[in-house]
Amino acid sequence: MTQTRPEFHDAIVTPADLDGLPTGFFDRFVVNLHPTSGTAPSVLVGCGLHPVRGTVDGFAVLVTPTEQRNARFYTELAATDWSSCGPLSWEVVEPNREWRLALGDNPTGMTFDVTWRARAPYWWGTVDVDNPSGGTTSFDHLFQSGLVSGTLTVDGDTTPVDGWYSQRDRSRGLRTMAGGQGLHIWYQAQFPDRSIGFLLVERRDGSRIMLEGAVMHTDGTLDDIVDVRHALVLDDLDLRGGTVEVTTASGAVYRVGCDGTAGGGFMAGAGYGGHHGEAKGVDHVEGETWELGSVSQRTLDSSLTDRLATFDWDGTAGSGIFELALSRSSSYSYVSTL
Structure with missing residues (x-):
């Protein structure tokens, strides 16, 4: 299968796009x-x-060890x-193919100047969900595997990152999903010639709210x-x-093992506890450092974790x-489906 959807509008919203936009x-x-092997360092940025x-x-x-x-x-x-936002700036050099990202001085002690380039076709679609609490979630969602080039500096020590794996996620619209969710997985397993990417959300009773994604091959093939x-x-x-089994539209079945013991990736540190969009004035910067093991999904204001993991697919x-x-509801217990 190949990409048949129209091109995703990759450019970030501008003042010319404001007419008629809803409040949310x-x-x-x-x-x-991150490096193509190993589990450190893991760098996540967004805006x-x-x-x-x-x-x-x-x-x-x-995230370090x-x-x-x-x-x-x-x-x-x-x-x-x-x-730009504070020390983070970006440029869409070529939509869906090349971005430039730069991070200046900030509380992490990390700075970088990198170019992101696509290594496989992207998957995108529109997510529409009626929420139990009222309202409708509707947003365009894209994810894509790439490689970066440039440098990363941590505490004054500069490292070339040429050839590191990099996944990007783009979303645009209204996202008001709340209540009733049990399991959320955003999965991006990178292999030398393909990327397995999907978003899976299940209710607390195990029924499925959504599944979207594709196996994105470096030869240009996109298999939903x-x-x-x-x-x-x-x-x-x-x-x-654990293990994840993925079935594609072409009939391919991928059984992929995962080691997620590296730790870290708590997205509460990125504001995912409901703090996005808050008005805190001009050029407000905050941050902290957590020793791994000192915080958990129970103690933070979000249980979401973006863990850098290693994968094994039939020995690859x-x-x-x-x-x-x-x-975190007492009404929910994880149940395997495999």
């Missing part, structure tokens, strides 16, 4: 980068524009050029994912490992992000 409209990107509210927020997260360093940036859109089953190994709400090694959130 957002336009967000998230990019992670969201909320044009009707007049706010913009960004984040940078660095021993700690997670967080920085969050907030400002007013009127105080920016709509292509039609089913996912999982058997996760957990420590309370934390991922330790891979790495990437296993994003996981499990409900």
